[in-house]
Amino acid sequence: MSVFIIRRLMQSVVVIFIMTLIVFFGVMVIGNPVDILIGQDCDGPCREKVIRSLGLHLPLHEQYLVFLKNALKGELGNSFKAGIPATHLILQRMPATLELAFCSFLIAVGLGIPLGIWAGLRPESLSGKVIMGGSILGFSLPSFWVGVMLMLLFAVELNWLPATGRGETVPVLGVEVSFLTLDGLRHLILPAVNLALFKLSLMVRLTRASVRENLLMDYIKFARAKGLSMNRIIFVHVLKNILIPIITVLGLELGNLIAFSVVTETIFAWPGMGKLLIDSIDVLDRPVVVAYLMITIFMFIMINLVVDILYSLLDPRVRLGDIKQ
């Protein structure tokens, strides 16, 4: 087990290293930082001075080493607009995004698995077909358009829920959260549902397929022959067996939620890091963009790592197979 974890950790370090290389070259070599960082009115000696102060006169590999050293310390430059370190700015915004992502995650899992089991047990019934039809719709509707429609319907036409913002927040352990106040909760519903819809459809389809597959297996016949109640068979035996694929997908989808929150946050003006990214791209606030990319990539690699380890804990076949290789 520890061999597996150590090997997997090493892989992650290598991937992080490669990603810093890609981001560095993307930003510093393909995009020309001098033109973007220096205003038009500044040329000649002024330009020279800024180039020196930013370390852009150094050869590329030295620039990269400086970048790497600063990145390890968590320093990715100051935001041009806010004047504070870009990483701080992003970490400030991160709780809002995580809150949104976790709420969507809960909606997707809490509704998706029961609906999937229901549809899997009754594939020919009307309710099963309606659930599947809905999931196809949730799959092919572009998420940003669904967001616009949700807003139009519930915020503009019906006026039930607020359209934008985060509402009232309360600090919990020094972090502002909005799901504990009624106003915050009302603000949270639309963005969370919007973000969850795609994952919800995915969960329904995945659970339904696994349930149908598992119902045909011998262990079910055996459990029924033993006289177990159908409820016990489904909620103990089947559920355990369908969890393995679901957890893998779930882990990866958590990362996906964070990436897709960029879209949802932009629509509902949710003050998370995704909205910060779009705003920063608009005003060419490059340090923030770089910091966002580095932090998200890091989060992704960590999520993948945790999912892999969880997966091997749940399913011994995976880890044995890996060690044998």
Next chain:
Amino acid sequence: MSQSTQEPSVGTADRKDSPSRRFAADFCESRLAVGGLLVFLAILLVAVFAPQISPQDPYDLVALDILDSREPPGTQSVSGHLTFWLGTDAQGRDMLSAIFYGLRTSLLVGAMSGFIALCLGTCIGLMAGYFAGRVDTVIMRIVDLQLSFPSILVALMVLAVLGQGVDKIILALVIVQWAYYARTVRASVLAERQLEYVEAAQCMGLSRWRIAFRHLLPNCLPPLIVVGTVQVAHAIAVEATLSFLGLGLPPTEPSLGLLIANGFDYIMSGRYWISIFPGIALLITIASINLVGDQLRDVLNPRLQR
């Protein structure tokens, strides 16, 4: 596969059972898929002939009248020449014409990026699968690495670095998509290269490149076609999302995503038509391509072969 089940017959029956006819017959088994195909062809025609069938040229600023701006569907224009069946946007543009032109841009970007990614991914996947060894390991590691990030994030990264533009968004979509094609081709090459015809070709002394492109590639096409249709729909959706975020296409060439974004600014004041109709057009396009793709998958799946 297709000849093995043929019953002894005379004359024209042979022609009737040619692979392409069988394929067409299989495809037509699903009414939904045929409907999807017809809708898609209609959309394609609209996109190609947008300049001819649009009631108005939405980019000709002279033809626009600011007095016509933000009119609800069915309003007559101030000049009285035309009726805005789907309303107008902030510049007084006819939404129907804007949607026709937007479809053109969206489909063009989707098809171009899909085609380039297909060519690139196929070549890379063929090399990985056929040459195996170290080439394969390196390529597949890169593919795995890329696929572990969501496509929207990869595209955002590329566009954050490169900026806006049609060429840049096509590049971003190619970078997002090539890995899917490469993985698909590699998987089918790995299965195909075990077969006798490859061995026979090797015995005949054909070069490795010739075997890979002339003999292996045609046999790997069916899964590629399926992945291709799904990916084009995906590319159109990603492009629309990026344009909606203001990172994709410049305002001079509005795709459906940008039209929706423009309308989004007016949604709070109840002017729903500016963003709803482009959205519906986008939805129908994606859904019709997906329907066709679903049926293609069933028809081309060897496991379901009758």
